[in-house]
Amino acid sequence: MRRLYLSATLIFWLLVTAFWAGSLWLPPAEKNAAIAVDKSISPTELAKHKAPENCWMAIRGNVYDLSAYLPEHPSQPDILLPWCGKEATDAYNTKTKGRPHSPYADELLVKYRIGILASGKP
Known part of the structure; x- marks a missing residue:
């Protein structure tokens, strides 16, 4: 049970980090709207x-x-x-x-x- 908890926690934080890192590469939506x-x-x-x-x-x-x-x-x-x-x-x-x-x-x-x-x- 402890191994399942640790695995799920690790996967959760890896996904959070991936989404955060991905947002750094995308331009802010407001800048795109202002240009258009x-x-x-x-x-x-x-x-x-x-x-x-x-x-x-x-x-x-x-x-x-x-x-x-x-x-x-x-x-x-x-x-x-x-x-x-x-x-x-x-x-x-x-x-x-x-x-x-x-x-x-x-x-x-x-x-x-x-x-x-x-x-x-x-």
Whole structure:
């Protein structure tokens, strides 16, 4: 029984060490995501994405595809729909009621970022 315990413990720690060593060779996922999302999106292109199933918004110079997030938003999706396809920084910063979004909301936005808003008018 003692031999089984020692063997299982040794195998466990060898696997933990292997996973840790393997993670050292992989590049961090955040760096890969940052490289992929530096696409410049024009205001004209942004304006084409104004439907609930295809909802892009520009917030603080970045463009986000919030289509998948609409059903998950804590309030009704109808609050977000008027901002689809538009620059929505003021609405985001004030929740259109004078209250800022939480730091958690800022962190959540990162995963929906698809590019940066190019200068110019639609």
